[in-house]
Amino acid sequence: MRARVEDDTKGRQQVYDACSEPCPIERGMRIIGGKWTGSILWHLKDGPVRFNDLSRLIGGASKKMITERLRQLEARGLVRREVMDTAPVSVQYEITELGCTALGFLGALRKWSESLPRSSADT
Numbered sequence: 001m002r003a004r005v006e007d008d009t010k011g012r013q014q015v016y017d018a019c020s021e022p023c024p025i026e027r028g029m030r031i032i033g034g035k036w037t038g039s040i041l042w043h044l045k046d047g048p049v050r051f052n053d054l055s056r057l058i059g060g061a062s063k064k065m066i067t068e069r070l071r072q073l074e075a076r077g078l079v080r081r082e083v084m085d086t087a088p089v090s091v092q093y094e095i096t097e098l099g100c101t102a103l104g105f106l107g108a109l110r111k112w113s114e115s116l117p118r119s120s121a122d123t
Contacts, residue, residue: 040054
């Protein structure tokens with residue numbers, strides 16, 4: 001089914017075969033489109049990272065925001081959380097096999113954004 005807009009006999013635009021649920025792009029954006037989500041996945045690509053180290057790697061994000069995003073990613077199976085048996089207790093996160101499937105297009109997004117001219121709106 002393909003959604004389309006066509007003019008009717010009176011020149012008015014009508015929508016046919018409109019999507020009744022989010023399209024694949026919208027669904028994907030709902031999963032990883034949240035602020036800091038892509039950055040978190042990208043920083044976990046090289047192996048497990050402790051929470052405090054991850055928060056240092058992602059400058060500008062509060063620990064509360066990082067915690068919220070990590071919980072969402074864990075609930076969706078993109079990230080795995082492990083409580084370390086250390087004193088004091090520490091937590092580390094690693095990307096799952098499913099999470100790794102996002103790295104291809106995150107890498108392409110990174111390359112694309114690096115090719116764009118910088119502007120004052122980027123900061």
